[in-house]
Amino acid sequence: MEQELKTQIMQWHEDSEHQQIIDTLMKMTPADRDYDIINSMGRAFNNLGLYEEALEQFASIATQGKNDSLWHFRVGYSYYYMKRYEEAIDVLSTASELDPDDQHAARLLDWSRSKWQKQQKSQARRARSKQQQDSGTAPFEGMDLNRFWEDSSYAREQYVSAPPTNELIASVEEELGYRLPASYIALMKHQNGGIPHHTSFPTDEATSWAEDHIAITGIMGIGRDKSYSICGDLGSPFMIEEWGYPDIGVVICDCPSAGHDVVMLDYRHCGKNGEPEVIHVDQEDDYEITFLAPDFETFFRGLVSDEEYDTSEEVKEDDLLKVTDGKFSPLLAELCAAQASEVEELESKIRSVCNRIVKEKGHFSFHADELSHLMYDVQFWLYVGAYPATSRQQYLDTYSQIIAFGGEFGQNGYAPGFISDWLDKRINEGLIIQENGAIRFTEEARSAVIAKLIAEADTA
Structure with a gap:
């Protein structure tokens, strides 16, 4: 790469003009793109969040990058932000071996190991929870739902709506693009949204909220009329479209952080008409996902008093x-x-x-x-x-x-x-x-x- 172009690319990088880097280098013929140019293109794709495209660039120079710690770091960066932590660990370990003084690679390697361990724990808990499900009982059998909800003017104003009709349920499901769980619908027909007395849910790992639990503010009802209805002005579509939460399901609970973490129904493993898992999504940690329960009823039954974690x-x-x-x-x-x-x-x-x-x-x-x-x-x-x-x-x-x-x-x-x-x-x-x-x-x-x-x- 010529020094003048190299200097210009560094300046564009400093100015966060990553698209300008790509547009300029893509105009060059493939034959004129050397190792440094392709590496710079991959880096720019990474900085734009286009990790698949970045990996394509890095793969084309894999042989030349075999002994380059920077190449391994940038590939590991792509894998990390694609949440492919095991692959990130592999290449970042090599980057650290090639350059033991590279603190950036060492730090990203530590993060990757931590995320991978959390990922493994979530998968194990998911498997155990599914084995423990009792699908032969009616929703919430043995629970006194009348004692579940807090009665307050704020809850009535912001959350509680009239019980949903079948027509409203169908309309909301069509808007969301997902079939709502039967247990959730059954609960909403008893009381459509509100603030529960128990607002904490135990976790095995730390989140931005606490070391051992997450907290919710309320459970969203089925409808559109209240701010915290599932399709209300602060409901699931708003949180996904305006706050950037992953479009993998439905936000059902808001949290005390005022938007910086939520509880969602996650349809990735079951499809849009299946039984979704319940997850915590943490905007403060790049929308990190923590598995909570295999279904809504298990989540609901697992809520405990916040007095157990009174801080x-x-x-x-x-x-x-x-x-x-x-x-x-x-x-x-x-x-x-x-x-x-x-x-x-x-x-x-x-x-x-x-x-x-x-x-x-x-x-x-x-x-x-x-x-x-x-x-x-x-x-x-x-x-x-x-x-x-x-x-x-x-x-x-x-x-x-x-x-x-x-x-x-x-x-x-x-x-x-x-x-x-x-x-x-x-x-x-x-x-x-x-x-x-x-x-x-x-x-x-x-x-x-x-x-x-x-x-x-x-x-x-």
Whole structure:
């Protein structure tokens, strides 16, 4: 490869212009593509997530790459992200042998071994669970379903719908493209969605939630009318299309992470009309899948009280420390500096309100309560004050960078529906107005937000 082209490719790589690398090198005739060029093409395909295409490039130079640690690393990278961990271990072991000082290969090799062990455990548990299934009994035989559900206004507003008709079930199945499990349908005909008293499920391996279990917030009902109905505005199609969850089945449970992990029905092994397994999918770990149960009823029966894993005091203490001392995100720090003349000790007042939120809820999160709405108001006032030409969509797209994913002073997640609902509410109330495509508080509303921030902070 000529030095000028090599320099250009490195610059495109630094600028994440991976498609530009491929487009340029594909214009060359096959005879003009040497080992380095094909290696660069494979690397660019890897960086675009096109791992099959990357492997095709690497395979064409396998003989030349036999003693090249970098070639083995890049092939292992492809295998790892295709979840072909055993093959990744093989080539990454060779990469580490060829270059013992390559920390990237060593780290990816460790990850591959860990993932492969987890994969083997899941397969063994799946086999054991299927052997233990008793298919001769009626769904939930011996269980008192009347004592299963929590009765709360939030559950009724967000989850619970009227029992589904056969016509609705058929319509939802057609929209989803999957036949829903008989046990799930039977449960929904008893109560269509809700929040169970028991919200934890034991696991043999760690997830982003905990070392030994996952937690759910609620079970989605069959329908479209509630936000957490299976086809509602925060239901399965939304989570797959908007959040990028794998299109391998149906999201049936949301989790306390506000979108960053879910429980799904997994149809990969049974087909769209079979009996799906139940899995946990972890967005925080590249949509890592953890097997939970061979069917919905086994999952349902396996739910246990969260008191068995009560870490609420630890979470509360950690979040109090976070809101008291955690460093503001770069954007929040910038916005506070821009509006510092409006409110004395502005940062301190924001921390005071968030401290109250943690004390009342036990964790740092915003929902649809009064103090959460105040913090939505404050973030909007700060952002639009610094960026007055902001449109509705621009604000919704930027919101997460202020506090939701704010690093030390952050929540590690949020539910977009709460933000859009708050914004539409303020617009309908006439407190937020739109002019020439930009949105802002009215002067009266802006003054009221500042006054309320000061008052609430002073009572903290």
